[in-house]
Amino acid sequence: MTSGLDDRPSATMFTVENLVNMARSGEIRIPHFQRDFRWQRQDVVRLFDSIVRGYPVGSLLLWRRPAPAQVLKLGSLEIQAPAVSAARWVVDGQQRITSLASALIPDASRDPRFALAYNLRDQEFVPTPAEEEPLIVPLPVLFNLTRVLQWFQKYPETLEYVDRANNITQTLRQFQIPAYEVSQNDVKVLQDIFDRMNNYGKRLSRAEIFSALFADDEGIKNRLTFDKIAEHLDEDLGFGTVDNDTVLMAMLARRGPDVKREIRNEFGGEEGGSRGNHLGRAIIDFPDEARDTAYQLGEAAMRRAIAFLQEEAGVPHVGMLPYRHLLVVLTRLFAHHPSPDSRSIRLLRRWFWRAAVVGPEVFKGSTTGAVRFLVFAVKPNDLTGSIQELLSLVDYPKTPPPDLRRFRSNEAATKIVLCSWWANMPRSLDDGNPFDREDLSEVLLDRPTALDAVRYIVPRSTIPHEYRLWAANRALVPVMEANVASIEPLVTQRPLKLSEAAWQAALASHLISSNMASLITEGRTVDFLKARQAELQSQLTSFLERMCEWNFENTPSLTSLLVEDLAEDVGRA
Structure with a gap:
């Protein structure tokens, strides 16, 4: 039977600034029985949003014990950590500490999960834009008082927002997170605590259990997880x-x-x-x-x-x-x-x-x-x-094809539909170039579905309710402008930089004809949806017939048949 703790946990409070500094210095360590980091960008955004709202973000459980010198990886943060006589090993709170350190330390915040900024105008956390925008301040800048002042010197037109920025900076740096610290020599006691904390109320996934069981020692470098x-x-x-x-x-x-x-x-x-x-x-x-x-x-x-x-x-x-x-x-x-x-x-x-x-x-x-x-x-x-x-x-x-009257990016039927659209080699309606896998990868990042690569053709709010789930009002357009309400302007009006032929080819790659586009221009949205739905159904049926080949014989390769014949001949001999 596992013994209990040698000493009772001591309660303390750490500011976010304390935690980030400890992570940067290598004082924070992750024990081998911990789960891998699994938060995605939306989880990190939610954490920072809770902090600026003053919401509780839970407590930490830290294990005080020595740590060797090592190259430490904390999320996207890589640290040349020195030996520490009383390091703080994270038993509970890894996702939060890793997110804070990786989003607030400049070198680590290049990872898309942690590359966050604060929009001073809209008062929300957003992905860091590819090019600097005066009112969207990267979190590593916002977390550093000197860099905040330099930012406003660089963009004096934003001075009216300086008080708001200072308030956010102060809130981020001074926000306090409760923690319990324990000193314990027996690792099995800490593993028992970890197991109980993660199985009572919120169970570990099978992969997390497997990772903990076969994690082995801390010192093995570059080990696959x-x-x-x-x-x-x-x-x-x-x-x-x-x-x-x-x-x-x-x-x-x-x-x-x-x-x-x-x-x-x-x-x-x-x-x-x-x-x-x-x-x-x-x-x-x-x-x-x-x-x-x-x-x-x-x-x-x-x-x-x-x-x-x-x-x-x-x-x-x-x-x-x-x-x-x-x-x-x-x-x-x-x-x-x-x-x-x-x-x-x-x-x-x-x-x-x-x-x-x-x-x-x-x-x-x-x-x-x-x-x-x-x-x-x-x-x-x-x-x-x-x-x-x-x-x-x-x-x-005789299995029927997916129903195009229900488009949900998290459902298998819709994913089949999206693959059929990808096979049609969709093109940009802006420059006429075909999209490639890199475009998809860049837009979707860590997303579990293709939702961010799909755009409405006409604004959803303008469509009668019974047609709002139809695939006919969607197009696979993997571009970064995720907040665009619809691509209607690109469908109904040719961009000046595109020739008529290139524009028609781009429309056709999304199974939209000139006649369909004119229906939108005339305000006949429902007629457009019905016409395109029929075209999508025909294309989907053709795609699945080509891929499934239901009416073909499943004859093996000639090579395998020859091998079988030779084996039979040898057996008779």
């Missing part, structure tokens, strides 16, 4: 941020087909994996594999799966991936079959889109059942058999 894997995949492929639970499930799928298996003994132990399918024990394809090797090869397999999605299946970004479990299945397949032939790639694309259209509901237990059946279909030494079994599991050719 689920956050780092997701970061690498986004940086290198522009696919967006894959959530940690999906990364975990993909890594587990690579190592064995039962992705719901007990994870506490994944890398050894009495209940460890087995090469065979024994009752009560999981099938592990790599039973002697070390933790770091599993992470590295898991990332490599995910990389191949994502490349397939982007280059062959037409899914450019995770925000347009209909179901996350399909990435898990693909990761297992590309782990065991890293270089499929062209015929297998085509059949795999066919399977992917059939599975996306059919959805997980055809499997017992919905998504849980789908991932179980599909992952088990992938056999390590049989690419042809794996793909054939995958195809057999989604053989429902």
Whole structure:
């Protein structure tokens, strides 16, 4: 049984300025059993908004004990931390402290999650603009009194807002956060506290539990985590941020087909994996594999799966991936079959889109059942058999296409629609150039859906209520002007820098004809929506017929058939 604390916690208060300075100096440390940083930009904005409003932001729990000299990473902040005799290790409050330090220290605030500014006119926190705007002050400037004064000297036309800026600066620096500090030698006691705090009322995710179980010692440099894997995949492929639970499930799928298996003994132990399918024990394809090797090869397999999605299946970004479990299945397949032939790639694309259209509901237990059946279909030494079994599991050719009368960016049906639009190679209505994956990646950042890349064609408020959810009033336009109410001016009036032919081509890439645009100009908005809805339906049907290939034979590649024939000949000999 775990013992209790040696001494009672001492209560204290830290200002935001105190916490930022301690983080900068390397006095703040993150213990290995802590979860990875998981907040997104909107969470960081909410924290700062609460501070300026004077709302409570919760208390901290800090563990006082020595810390070695090390290169410390706190969010996007990298610190050459010296040895500290009584460092403050964060047991509870990592997300808040990391967000404060990363957003308020200049070198760290380049990360899009933390690149925030304060709009003095609108009195709200916003992303830092690409170019300086006098009334939008970056938080590292606002947090430093000297830099605030320099800002107003540089932009004297904004002096009427100087009092407001000073108030925000003072509030940020002096805001107090309560903290409990404990001194305890037994790490298991702190792990027990951490477990209780994160499982009573707000449970840890499976990925967070896994990360804590296999975190190991603090001193291992550059060790892969689920956050780092997701970061690498986004940086290198522009696919967006894959959530940690999906990364975990993909890594587990690579190592064995039962992705719901007990994870506490994944890398050894009495209940460890087995090469065979024994009752009560999981099938592990790599039973002697070390933790770091599993992470590295898991990332490599995910990389191949994502490349397939982007280059062959037409899914450019995770925000347009209909179901996350399909990435898990693909990761297992590309782990065991890293270089499929062209015929297998085509059949795999066919399977992917059939599975996306059919959805997980055809499997017992919905998504849980789908991932179980599909992952088990992938056999390590049989690419042809794996793909054939995958195809057999989604053989429902009469499945209707998504309903275009309901456009919700967080729903699988809408993500399928968005992929069909992407296949039409949408162009900018401003300059006529086609959008690319980099445009999507830049606009969507860490977003889980493609909402920020979608624009209304005409203002939503001008449309009768029964048509407001229709896909016909949306267009895939991944540009940074997210606050634009609609793109109606670009649809109804040709920009001077575009030729008529280029403008018509840009409109056509969004399935808008000149006749449709004229309906908007004439005020016949509903007629426009009906006309475009019909065009979208035709394009979606054509896209799915091309991708799903329902009426085609699932004949394996000629190479695999020859191999089978040779094997039979050898057997007869």
